[in-house]
Amino acid sequence: MNTTTAERLDLIQIREDFPILKREIAPGIPLVYLDSTATSQKPLAVIRAMNDYYERSNANIHRGVHTLAEEATAQYEAAREKIARFIGARKSCEVVFVRNTTEAINLVAFSWGRKFLQRGDRVLLTEMEHHSNLVPWQILAQEKGLELDFIPVTENGLLDLDEFQRLLGQKPKIVAVTQMSNVLGTINPVKQIAQLAHQAGAVVLVDGAQSVPHLPVNVEDLEADFLAFSAHKMLGPTGIGALFGKEELLEAMPPFLGGGDMIKKVHLRSFSANELPHKFEAGTPAIAEAIGFGAAIDYLSRIGMERVAAHEREIIHYALEALSEIDGLTVFGPPADQKGAVASFTMRGVHPHDVSQILDSQGIAVRAGHHCAMPLHEKFGLPATTRASFYLYNTHQEVDQLVRGLAKVKKIFG
Amino acid sequence: MDDLYREIIIERYKDPLYRGVLEPNDISFEDENPLCGDHIRIDLRVDENARVIEAAFSGHGCAISQASADLLLESIIGKTLDEVKQLNKQDVLDLLGIELGPVRLKCALLPLKVVKAGVYGLGEASDSLVEE
Numbered sequence: 001m002n003t004t005t006a007e008r009l010d011l012i013q014i015r016e017d018f019p020i021l022k023r024e025i026a027p028g029i030p031l032v033y034l035d036s037t038a039t040s041q042k043p044l045a046v047i048r049a050m051n052d053y054y055e056r057s058n059a060n061i062h063r064g065v066h067t068l069a070e071e072a073t074a075q076y077e078a079a080r081e082k083i084a085r086f087i088g089a090r091k092s093c094e095v096v097f098v099r100n101t102t103e104a105i106n107l108v109a110f111s112w113g114r115k116f117l118q119r120g121d122r123v124l125l126t127e128m129e130h131h132s133n134l135v136p137w138q139i140l141a142q143e144k145g146l147e148l149d150f151i152p153v154t155e156n157g158l159l160d161l162d163e164f165q166r167l168l169g170q171k172p173k174i175v176a177v178t179q180m181s182n183v184l185g186t187i188n189p190v191k192q193i194a195q196l197a198h199q200a201g202a203v204v205l206v207d208g209a210q211s212v213p214h215l216p217v218n219v220e221d222l223e224a225d226f227l228a229f230s231a232h233k234m235l236g237p238t239g240i241g242a243l244f245g246k247e248e249l250l251e252a253m254p255p256f257l258g259g260g261d262m263i264k265k266v267h268l269r270s271f272s273a274n275e276l277p278h279k280f281e282a283g284t285p286a287i288a289e290a291i292g293f294g295a296a297i298d299y300l301s302r303i304g305m306e307r308v309a310a311h312e313r314e315i316i317h318y319a320l321e322a323l324s325e326i327d328g329l330t331v332f333g334p335p336a337d338q339k340g341a342v343a344s345f346t347m348r349g350v351h352p353h354d355v356s357q358i359l360d361s362q363g364i365a366v367r368a369g370h371h372c373a374m375p376l377h378e379k380f381g382l383p384a385t386t387r388a389s390f391y392l393y394n395t396h397q398e399v400d401q402l403v404r405g406l407a408k409v410k411k412i413f414g
Numbered sequence: 415m416d417d418l419y420r421e422i423i424i425e426r427y428k429d430p431l432y433r434g435v436l437e438p439n440d441i442s443f444e445d446e447n448p449l450c451g452d453h454i455r456i457d458l459r460v461d462e463n464a465r466v467i468e469a470a471f472s473g474h475g476c477a478i479s480q481a482s483a484d485l486l487l488e489s490i491i492g493k494t495l496d497e498v499k500q501l502n503k504q505d506v507l508d509l510l511g512i513e514l515g516p517v518r519l520k521c522a523l524l525p526l527k528v529v530k531a532g533v534y535g536l537g538e539a540s541d542s543l544v545e546e
Contacts, residue, residue, distance in 0.1 A: 039459050349428075351476035353450055355520060359416060369450050383451035383474055413428075413477075 009303065009311045014393050017043040017299075021393060022156035025363040026038050032364040032398045035387035037210060037342055039232045049295035060284055073095040077248045079294030083242050087208075087227060087299045088218035093276040094250065096243045097285050101209040102132035104228030104243035105176070107280060108205055111253040112226075117173055119145035124172035124202065126151040126159055126188075127379055128181045131372045133207045137176065138245055150179070153379060157184040157333035164193065168200040175202045179211035179222075183364070183373045183387065184333030185316070185342030187211070194223040203249070209233060214312055214340050214391070218246055231289065236296035240289035243280070250276050257268050257282040269350075274294055308392045312341035315390045318400045319343055326406055332380060335402070341390035344371070347406070350413045352386040358412055359386075359405045366402075418512050419477065422485075427477040432487040434470040443532030444473065445539040446493045447524050449517070452479050456487070464495045476521050478510070483525035485509040495533050501526060503544050 016019050018041045023031045033041060047099040053075060059068035061076050077092070084092040098104045117123070123137050127150045141148050149167050152160045159177075168175075179190045190211075194204040205226040211217055212227070213234030219227050226249070230241035245253075255262050255273050259282035264272045273279045300308065317336040320343060323329055328348035333339055347355055356368035367387045370377045377383065388402055436442075436457035444455035450474030459468040469487035489509060490498050506526050507513065514522055524545045533540035 351452075351474075351480075353452075353476035353478070353518070354419070357518065374451070377451070383453065413424065 003198050007307055007310070009307055009392060009394055011393070014303075015395075017045065018393055019047075025360070029363040030402050031364075034388040034390060034394065034398065034402060035365045035367050036213075036233070036391035036394075037387065039238065040213065040235050040391055041393065042237065042292075043235055043299050045299050046237065046292045046295045050237060050292040053288045053291045058288075061161070061287055062183060072141065072287055073153070075291045075294070076285070079290045079297075080296040082294045082301075084244075086301060087212065087244055088220050089244055090220070091247060094244055094247050096245065096250070096277040096280040097290055098241045098243050098280075099286070100226075100230040100238055100241040101130075101207060101228045102136075102234070104226075104241055105133050105205070105207065106136045107243055107256045108176075108226050108228070108245070109140045110250065111256045111280070112139045112203070113137075113174070114144075115252075115254055117144055117146055120147065122147045122149055122172040124149045124151065124164075124167055124175045124197075127153040128157075128159070128184060128186065128373065128376050129176075129178055130182055130207065130209065131374070132209070133176055133178060133205075136377070147172065153184075153186075153376065156335075157181070157186050158338065159186070159188055159193075161189070162190075166204070168196060171200060172197075172202050174205060176205040176207065178207040178209070179217070180214065180340045180342075181333070181373075181376075182342065183344050183371045183376055183385070185339035185344075185389075186334050188337055190224070191222050194225075196385050198223065204235055206300060210342075213300075215309050224250055225248050231293035231296060234296055235299055237286075237289045237292040240286045240293050245283075247276065250280070255279050255282070259283045261285075302322040303392065311392055312390055313337075315394055315396065315399065316341040316343070318396055319388070319390065321354070322399055322403045323406075326403065326410075328410070331383075332385065341394075342387065343389070344385040346382060346385055347409060350409055352384040354413070355386045355406070355409050358409045359402070362401070362403045362405045364402055364410065418514070418518075420511060422492040423477055423481040423510065423512070426481040427519065430471075430480060430484040432470050432484050433472065435472050436468055436470045436504070441532045443528050443539070445524065445528045445531065446473075447475075447479070447520055449520065450476070452521060452524060453475060454479065454483055454524055454528050456483070456525065456532060458490075458529075458532065462493060466490050466493055466495070466498065471525065475524070478514070478518055479521040481522050482506055482510055482522045486525045486529065498529060498533050508545075 057071040059072040061073040081092045084095045151164045203225045206224040208227045208229040212229040227244040232238040262282040331345045352368035439457040440460045441458040442499040446453040453473040455472045527539045530543040
């Protein structure tokens, strides 16, 4: 796990690539962006790729035979291929463009779930899921009379795998689990979970919203049937994400949304669905965003996800150690070697909103709230936490700034 | 921005004058800000002339919402319910003596929203209660 100096990221160069990191929040107060778990910043390469598309090739895709339409289609489909390679999918038709992770999970719930789940069937989730991997299943459960079960989270923020084995005994039809918690940072043993789930006959959906941007993720290796993730958390634009699904599963699923591009033939009272992956992409998609997504993948691939992950491991070790020295501060989740670069914490006597506001006055952007994981906060008896999260462009000095910022919070609230 | 944490706000957050629960009460209402999980309950006792004679708040929240609740309750004691119904966003900002962006404004206005929903006897609190 050790990184030699030669393999280290060139932080100066990387930071140069992100124009926003030069921004000052107020005169003389530079931005310290520690909210990448909410959304990452974008390198110039991504911004340029989208601009170039609009300036040179803008056209609708998969229709029209003019030069621009050909270029737009080629760039859009090239982005899909990059994504497929990035996550180790066998075929690019296994990658469906969606708006974001949330839509990807909704697609599985309402296409696969509506067809293959029946009254009394069980869906197995975890207590650490983001609302996006809870609510679609709750809606479906209400509609179809399904039972939802949850793998419990232990005191130290890990999944209770003994309990998981017991819950598998109830023969869930699908196990949907996050690979990395957006609150605790916990990296879950998804491969082990998938193997056990498959032995029990369940389909496995992995919420990769936090893992795909920060770790090397390979769907073959993980044995994931579905993997959902968003571009905007991995240097790409908002409004585009991807759902990976195994070809045979996607083939068996009915369309999700109906409209243009997802059809082969349409009559007044009937239609036949298009081939994969277009069957799931109704209407004109976010073309520029898909191309921007492709550019983000290029950027991350050039650096290498192993190196991104190694850098973040170093930062989170450093950050957790520094934060542990602040009296009255509690960080939630497992120790640094079992989690990604996320530190959610509380400060005794100070509400997370106030922490975040005072940090903002020093240019430090963190998130305060329940981070779209209300059940998890309830479990730990917390209305809210403050969350600092790190990415490939964050430095050790920024951790120091956070620590100094927190000292000021303590001073104000004395 | 340090103005946001004026002495009075920190003071009222740490040592509120009206924290507590009134049982029995004439009006009680609670609500939360789903964005941040702040939760406030406000209890009022009124006399035969519909004038507020006692007030208390409970729940949890940030310095802005808690100080806002404390200062608001202080200001409504002695007012009639009709007068309370007239209170608005600007009254709360005047009490706090600060300006706020859209996100923190929600924290500051939550107590007034709760008070007004209670006074009007509504089923739920809506943002329109505190808009200008």
